[in-house]
Amino acid sequence: MNKQIVLTAKDLSKTFSNESVQQHVLKNLNLNIYKGDFTVVMGNSGSGKSTLLYALSGMDRPSLGTITYFVEDNNRALKKTDGGIEISKLSNDKLALFRRNHAGFVFQQNYLNDSMSAMDNVMISGLLKSKNRRELASRAKELLAKVEINERDSRKFPTQLSGGQQQRVAVVRGVINKPEVLFADEPTGALNSQNTTNVLDILSELNGEGQSIVMVTHTVAAAERGNRIIYLADGVIADECDLGSYIGDYKDEQNPYREQAIERHRKLKDFLQEQGW
Ligand SMILES: Nc1ncnc2c1ncn2[C@@H]1O[C@H](COP(=O)(O)OP(=O)(O)OP(=O)(O)O)[C@@H](O)[C@H]1O
Numbered sequence: 001m002n003k004q005i006v007l008t009a010k011d012l013s014k015t016f017s018n019e020s021v022q023q024h025v026l027k028n029l030n031l032n033i034y035k036g037d038f039t040v041v042m043g044n045s046g047s048g049k050s051t052l053l054y055a056l057s058g059m060d061r062p063s064l065g066t067i068t069y070f071v072e073d074n075n076r077a078l079k080k081t082d083g084g085i086e087i088s089k090l091s092n093d094k095l096a097l098f099r100r101n102h103a104g105f106v107f108q109q110n111y112l113n114d115s116m117s118a119m120d121n122v123m124i125s126g127l128l129k130s131k132n133r134r135e136l137a138s139r140a141k142e143l144l145a146k147v148e149i150n151e152r153d154s155r156k157f158p159t160q161l162s163g164g165q166q167q168r169v170a171v172v173r174g175v176i177n178k179p180e181v182l183f184a185d186e187p188t189g190a191l192n193s194q195n196t197t198n199v200l201d202i203l204s205e206l207n208g209e210g211q212s213i214v215m216v217t218h219t220v221a222a223a224e225r226g227n228r229i230i231y232l233a234d235g236v237i238a239d240e241c242d243l244g245s246y247i248g249d250y251k252d253e254q255n256p257y258r259e260q261a262i263e264r265h266r267k268l269k270d271f272l273q274e275q276g277w
């Protein structure tokens, strides 16, 4: 089955200039992201993973190169080239509009607004796109229930929730607008192991329902959730590994696919070892 490309990056370069020094972080990088994939980006600290994620998602602009999305959008202001929308050429306003409609985000720090309830944090994001408050509220409730935030907790302020609960709310906020791609930069980086598993389970579930995800991570346990692992080094994609979809925890004795899961885990470890990880 041919996978559909949701976004394509061509000859992407990002250079940071500090005083007299130029740092080339991304160097003519080429990459397709496919619909329905759970793509994981790994690489050493400072290799440019976050920089790549911010460029792909339109949060920052590349110095050179193009990023084209193949998504439905009837906004006539978003000019299409070859059937796609090239976001690197959009004005700031249009880029913000594009992001709001097509991209979702989860970060290591949840960046929830502490002055409003968990529910309102989700609703505010949703209302930027949808005007149907009722429909939105019901989707928000459904999603919050899915990540096990009950009604009472959804009325709390973020500071009244645990770190794990806050991050689950942040995931819900990331997907409330049904983005074509959910971008996550070390979404479990600040969580303990139980909460990490919990948030990863939610991401796996969303991906199982068709949500395309691009996630940066440093851990094997998180990477294992992906079906495609990309390894960044020296500003380019050094190599990638096709893992196949997640088939459950390889350590779980109740996992009916345990044998294959162990194989899959080995494949990932071997791949990372080859990269000198
Ligand atoms: N706004 C910026 N201005 C100047 N240099 C930057 C900026 N953002 C990133 N860099 C530099 O670009 C390089 C790549 O940074 P990036 O944050 O993409 O790395 P990373 O792979 O995400 O690392 P980590 O795993 O530690 O999060 C680093 O050397 C960093 O110092």
Ligand SMILES: [Mg+2]
Pocket: 049, 050, 051, 185
């Ligand atoms: Mg980073």
